[in-house]
Each structure stands twice: as C-alpha cells, then as structure tokens.
Amino acid sequence: MLNKITATTKTLLLVLVFTFTIAVILGLIFFNTTDYWDNFWNFWPGFLGGIIAIVLFINQIEIDKSExxxxxxxxxxxxxxxxxxxxxxxMLTNIVKLLLDFEPSLREDDSVTQNKQLASSLVTLMYYVEDGQNRRFELQKYLDNNELEDNRLLDFNDVSMQLDSIITDESNKTVVDIVRQSYPDLKASIDYRFANKIKSDQNSNKVQNDIILGSWILNKWSAQHAKYLVGVSTIDKRILGIFKITNPEYIDVDPNFENRIYFGNGTETIKSVDKDDNKNNLIMPHLDNWTARNPVLYYKQYLKSKNIDLSKEIPSIAKEFNISVDEFEHLNDRDIIIVRTPRLG
Known part of the structure; x- marks a missing residue:
C-alpha cells in the first residue's frame, strides 16, 4: 500500500499527523481540562476520518493520472x-546487398566503371553505418537496459567491422581513393579505420583480446555480476578467448563508445585470443541456431530458454574454463556472457 501513496498524499498525511500532535501537546500544556479533552475526542475522530477520506481520494486521482x-x-x-x-x-536488407558488391568472386573486372560503382556502394554503406549507429544511440534515450538487450536489435559493431575490412583491403585501394577524393566528409572516417588497422597490426595479441573485451551493449549491472566473458567466432561459435571477471568494480562504460561496456580492466585472462591458432578450439555447444542480431547472450539462460540439456558437454566446457564440473553447474543463468565477432573468424 505504501508504495502506491503519492508524494502529495504523504505530505498531506504528515501535515495531518503534525497538526494532531501539536493539538495534543497544547492540550497537555495549556488546556489540560476535562472539557477540553471531551471536545478533543468528539472533534478529532470525525475530523481525521473526513480528512483521510479526502486525502485518499486525492491519492487515487494522482495514481490514476500516473498510471x-x-x-x-x-x-x-x-x-x-x-x-x-x-x-x-x-537498412539491413540494403547493407547485405552492398556488402555483396565487394565479394571478390562476384567482380567481373577492374574497370573504371566498376570501380565507380563500387565507390558509390562504399559511400552508401558508410552513410548507412553512420546513420544506423546514430539512430541506435538515440534509441537508448527511450529504452531501458533490458529492452536494449532485445535480440532483435542489431549491434552495428559487426557491420562496422566488415566495413573496416573492405576499406583496408588492398584490392579496394582504387575504390577507397575515389571516395577519399570525392567525399571529404568521409575522409576522416576512412583515415580512422586505417589507423585502427595499423594499431592492430602493431599490437596484434592485445588488440585481439580487446575485441572480445569490448565494447558491448548490455546492462552494466549484469556485466559486473557475471563471472565469465567468452568470445566466440561468428561462423561456427568456436571459442576464441575466455576471461574471468575478477574485479567487477573496474568494468565500466567505454569512454570511446557511450553506453557500451568495456570489460578489460576487470578481468583475468583464462584463454588468450590467438587468431592464427584457434582452429582446434572447442566449439561452444548448442549455439548453432544463435542467429539473433544482438551479438551478446547469457549462455545458461539461453540454454534454459531453449530447454537444452548441457549435462554431456559440461566436462569439456568446464575444462576450458579451468574449473570443476561442480563449479560450472553452480554458475547462475547470467554468469557466463557470450559475445561473437566476425573480426576473429
């Protein structure tokens, strides 16, 4: 009942209690006579009842308005x-078509005409990604954290990564140069993507781990209360890296990406990412049908929602996590966060 009392009603009730208390104190000090108390008890019960009825009526009106x-x-x-x-x-339908334009097997030649067509496709693709990221950011103003984790929402990180690959691919140099020269507003974005590529090449192992560690759209509280973060490949859900969350207080919003969570400072590496040597890594069981656009899921919660029995695979998974079968079984639904990325296979 108390949680349905509005602020206005609480104020009125406090004023009423205060007035009643003052009346009692004044009576005890200045008017402590039989006549006073007879009148007091004849007046106040009816008065209080009437006032409380009015207050509750006002309270109900405010509750109705609020609802x-x-x-x-x-x-x-x-x-x-x-x-x-x-x-x-x-947008996604159009993006898929544009990405196919850059599929090497579909290219007929390296003519000026084709390069101009690809330049047009690249420009459109870059504007789509920028527009999609901006609209996704605006959407966050209207939705709560649980709604932002809806599987129907596309994380433009995946598309942006594919765009990185296209722009930094040597075979697309002529096309990228055309865009640089013809669209000055896109030059900074192209330069930024090349700079990231150079940084990645110079510090490969750390950058590969950082791809798993952030940045992801999910509830900060959920991220801080999880136990493990696992990166898997987009294609076959092969394990790429495993990180144990040891200092949750350091898991925070990535300063470079508002409303995205970065895990790096709060984790300990269990299995480091090695892009060149992960072909024999364990494929995370029962993720074959994980096709949701949101590249983040809570593993045990996902299995429970699909009524999947994991008992046979637990020993092999627990081994990857460096824990016992019993420890794995006692992990809660949201203790294992799985993220997928096309950048590592």
Missing part, C-alpha cells in the same frame, strides 16, 4: 521501438 501517463509512455516507447525495427530491417 495513464505510464500507459501512454509505454505505448510511445513501443511505437518508437517498432519504427526503429522497421527502419533497421530495411
């Missing part, structure tokens, strides 16, 4: 969310 506003806000949020999903589906 109507909440219902309206929920409807607006649902409408915004649906509009975004519609936009995202249309």
């Amino acid at each position: 109507k506003k909440k219902t309206k806000d929920d409807e607006v949020r649902k409408e915004i969310f649906q509009r975004y999903l519609d936009f995202q589906d249309d």
